[in-house]
Amino acid sequence: MADIKIISEKVKQALSDAGAQKAQHTVTEKEKHEFNVDGGQFSLFRTLFDRSLSITAYKDNKKGSAFINQFDDKAIEEAVKNCIKSAESGIADEAYDIAPKQENEVFRGGAYEPDVDLFFERTRELMRNIEERHPKILMEQMIVSHDKIHSFYQNTNGTEFEVFHGSYSVSLMFSAHEGDATTSFFGSGLSTDRLDRPFIELGSLEKDLADTEAQLATVPMEGKFEGTIVLTPSSLGEFLGSAVSNFVSDSVILEKTSIWLDKLDTQVADSRITVSFRPGDPRIVCGEKYTHDGFKSQDYDLIKDGVLKSFLLSLYVSNKSGFAPAKNTSFSVIIEGGDTPYEEMIKGIKKGLIIGRFSGGQPGINGDFSGVAKNSFLVEDGQIKGAVSETMINGNLAQLLNSLIAISRETVADGSSVLPYMAFDGVVISGK
Amino acid sequence: MLEDHVSNKKSLFSAGVHTELREQKSRSISVFLAQGNLTGNARMESSGTSARVYQNGVYGFSSMAECSEEASETVLRAATENARFMDRHVGKGKGPLPFIPCGGIPLNRKLQDTDQKRYIEFAKELDAYITAKYPKLSSRSVIAMEDSMEKLICTSDGYDGHICAPRSYIYVFMNTETTSGTPIELFKAMGGSGTFIENFTDPVLLYPKIDTLYEQIMHKREGVYAEAGYKTVVLSGFMSGMLAHEAVGHTVEADLVLGGSVAGPALHQQVASEMVSLVDFAHTALGAPAPLPVYLDDEGTPAEDAVLIRDGILTGYMHSRESAQHFGARPQGNARAWAFSDEPLIRMRNTAVLPGKDKLEDIIASVDDGYYLINSSNGQADTTGEFMFGVNMGYEIKNGKLGRALLDTTISGVAFNMLKTVDMVSDTVEWTSSGYCGKKQPMPVGMGGPALRCKVMIGGR
Known part of the structure; x- marks a missing residue:
């Protein structure tokens, strides 16, 4: 492997020579070991050696x-030239900026080097476990990989962050x-930095497999009514992603189309709801260490006890809008468990759906959202009646x-998020 | 352009196994103008070499971010080792892949680079036109982009080739509010195969399409919610193309058939009305170049059309060489990879419902109470054929005439049921190619179709 710090210094020098007044760049080397299963059978073993150089430069308040992914001198020179040329062609805007000097730091996390033999054995064990415990499951595709990342970030304010990360991921x-x-x-999927437990015991794999088998028994769903929905942790994550994109992200704040634009520090949710982004939480595997703008990542609450505490903004949109930038740019979302056991939650439902997807x-x-309830179950009078279709x-x-x-x-903690089941009222449910 | 470090490496291929060696350069240029602010201004380029080796039913793959003699030799060695590792541990003992005659496809075109400034100026000119002419909009965005893939493909048994595929687009987004204050959005993608400088010579040429988009969003301002239920609708060509791709195309990709898709037991069965035929075109469609022509896939198979549904009967699947061997079919060039570090997967190319004989105006005139659904914001489908499309532009049809515009809604159904309700098919195909199909890797694809009269579930409020 090349010494990425030497490459980084070359980039820094080239940017300075080319007239960049402010700049940041990241040099990254990556290795991937990946096994694929297709149609229930092992199909592929893949090893990748990749690298990348990402540069952002500012000149006369213009950004490029x-x-x-090439590190030779000519490629670096060409990339810097293109970057500056892009900036020179751009539109001047004083809101473009990078983070002020942060304390330099080296971050190490996860399983940096893969144990390929044990990893392969855990994968075979997962296939065996699924075959024995869930015989009705047909595995369309399973991808299990170990990703090793070494990156070095520098900016013209003198900040340097070096990251050594490695993790295993399973996607079914x-x-x-x-x-x-x-x-x-x-x-269903998960990330982990340990191979000390069978994969099937992690995240929600076992429950997802069992629920899918249970969906073979369907019940008719006719008519239209307003009822309760229970979002499973994975479908809750999807809904939260949409809410973030629609209400607190860069584009909707910049374009002033967010319906929460004037809702900072006011109640936007039930007071029992706290939504946090915590890449530093021990349940998050290899969480983000620094933001896209060069701030050291910090955990924060998006919504605290129902009150909107932050938008999810880049430094640029922060400068444009006057709102503070997000303290991290990850989606390491955490909602802690409440006080209702899941079984009781279901028992309390008069009529509604458990939404798997x-x-x-x-x-x-x-x-406004509208769509199909997939992998979902009908609940009536506190009883799960069966899966629904259409x-x-x-x-x-x-x-x-x-x-x-x-x-x-x-x-459910799957390495990327920690989320409970949440039940909500007032959703229109309609069958064929 | 890529310098060839692969075609002289055939002597290093191991005997008795199938080997692919590929060099690839991918490039993308993008400019984002949001409310006149330049929020994105980037160039990306990545290149490298990969090898894939098939041995007794399993594959080994390796890649490096380098294009050189040494990189070619390194990835060949590593892919061969990986295939051996899998064969040793998994031991499927399958025979060789189906025979493909050897041949070569020469470089089909060269890439022209376009200065970043041209993208920015073009986007600024469109933005200025929108701002000056349409002050009622609450916000607008313009995106200008080009992406391209250049590949040098060398195989142990099959075709070799040097291919280059650029495409470029302008996206215009418009936002406003309904009369009751609800924010609404519409967008239009313009462009297709070819470089930015080839496709976009003068911003003025795009003004009519921008004017139409504005007219539609103004109609939508006064829009109403669709009445929920099982309704007769006229799907535009854009919508039927999406149906062809999402709801049918994916279910007939042979790897998904092996994974349990609904198309497995439906082969040679009636899955649609006799008026419906569906083809995945390779490079030429209906007498003209396909939206995103594919001449050779990454397994060395020359591309030809795959007929999927003929007169309502499901006639075949799309294949890789391995799946073709499994099903006793002929591979037709569907195995494609996204980046140099990606292995080929079964992918669609230009998937379309074939045109019929009806005129769109006659189809609309034939509907007493229903909807004309024009544009979709997104779509998803299941391997069961159950699909969901977000509809962001449409109109009521009352007594054969277009009525009020619709607010955002969703349609859903099961493809092989819904296609049986098709009873009118227009004579004109509308194509689109601006997005990416997602399936482990992204991939540019074309999709198209005529307007269809059919029945679907539509969501109201």
Whole structure:
């Protein structure tokens, strides 16, 4: 491997020579070991050796960016030249900036070097476990990989961050089959830095496989009613992603289309809801160490006890809008467990759905959502009646956050997030 | 352009196994103008070499971020080792892949670079036009982009080739509010195969399409929610292309068939009305170049059209060489890789419902109470064929005439059920190619179709 610090110094010098007044760049080397299973059988072993150089430069308040994956002198010179040329062609804007000097730091985390033999054995064990415990499951694709990353960040304010990260990830795509009956596909995954436990015990893999088998038994769903939905941790993550994109992200604040634009420090959700982004939490594997603008990442609450505490902004949009930038740019989302056991949550439902997956478009910018409830179960009078098909749900994200019924005591930590089950009221559910 | 470090390495290929060696350079240029602010201004270029080796039913793959004689030799060695590792531990004992005659496809075109300034100036000119002419908009964005893939492909048994595929687009987004204060958005993608400088010579040429987009969002301001239920609709060519790709195309990719898709037991069965035929075109479609032509895939198979549905009968799947061997079919060039570090997967190319004989105006006139659905913000489908499309532009049809515009809604159904309800097919195909298909790796694809009259579930409020 090349010495990425030497490469970084060359880039720094080239940027200075080319007239960059402010700049930041990251040099990264990556290695991947990956096993693929297709149609239930091992198909591929893949090893990748990759690298990248990402540069952002500012000249006369104009910004340009370049990305390459070659480290020879000519490639670096060309990339810097293109970056500066892009900046010179740009539009001057005083809001462009990078973070002030941060304390230099080296971050080490996760399983930096892979144990390929044990990793392969854990993968074979997972396949065996699924075959023995979940015989109705047909594995469309399984991808298990170890990713090793060494990166070095520098900017013209003197900040240097070096990161050594390594983690294993498991991603499954599967459906259940029995006779002529077949379920929708379902995706489940996790990240971990340890191989001391069978993969099937991690995240929500075992429950996701069991739920998918249970979806073979369907019940008719007719008519239209307003009812309760229980979002599973994985579907909750999808809804939160949409809410972030629609209400607190760069584009909607810059374009002033967010319906929460004037809601900072006011109540936007039920007071039992606290949504945090915590890449530093020990349950998050190899969380973000520094932001895209060169700040050291810090944990923060997006919503605290129902009150909106921050937007998720870059430094640029922060400078444009006057709101503070986000303290990290990860989506390491955490909602701690509540006080209602999951079983009790289900028992308390008069009529509604447990939503395993939502297949819908990006909600409208007012938060209206409409889509198909996939991998979902009908609940009536506190009993799970069976899986539904061709069932749609309609509602509004902002209203949903104010229609909370309960937060489950149980949470799922999959290495990227920690989320409970959450039950909400007031969603329109319609069958065929 | 790439310098060839692969075609002289055939002597290093191991005997008795199938080997692919590929050098690739991918490039993308993008400019984002949001409310007149330059929020993105970037150039990305990545290149490298990869090798894949097939041995007794398993693959080994390796890649390096380098294009050189040494990189070619290193990835060949590593991929061969990986294939041996898998064969030793998994031991499927399968035979060789189907025979493909040897041949070569010469470089089809060269890339012209376009200065970043041209993208910015073009976007600024469109932004200025929108700002001056349409002050009622609450916000607008303009994106100008080009991406390209150049590949040198060398195989142990099959075709070798040097291919280059650029495409470029302008996206215009418009936002405003309905009369009741609800924010709404619409966007339009313009462009296709070719470099930015080839596709966009003068911003003025795009003004009519921008004017149409504005007209639509103004109609949408006064829009109403669709009435939820099982309704007769006319899907535009854009929507039927999306259906062809998402709801049918994915289910007939042979790897998904092996993974349990609904198309497995449906081969040679009636899955659509007799008016419906569906083809995944390689490089030429309906007498013209396909939106994103593919001449050779990354396994060395020359590309040809794959007929998937003929007169309502499911006739075949899309294949890699391995899946073709499994199903006793002929590979037709669908195995494609995104980046140099990616292995080929079964991918669509230009998937379309074939045109019929009806005129769009006659189809609309035939509907007493239904909807004309024009544009979609996104779509998802299941291997069961169950699909969901977000509809961001459409109109009511009342007594054969277009009525009020619709606010955002969603349609859903099961493809092989819904296609049986098709009873009118227009004579004109509308193509689109601006997005990426997602399946482990992204991939540019074309999709198209005529307008269809059919029945679907539509979500209201």
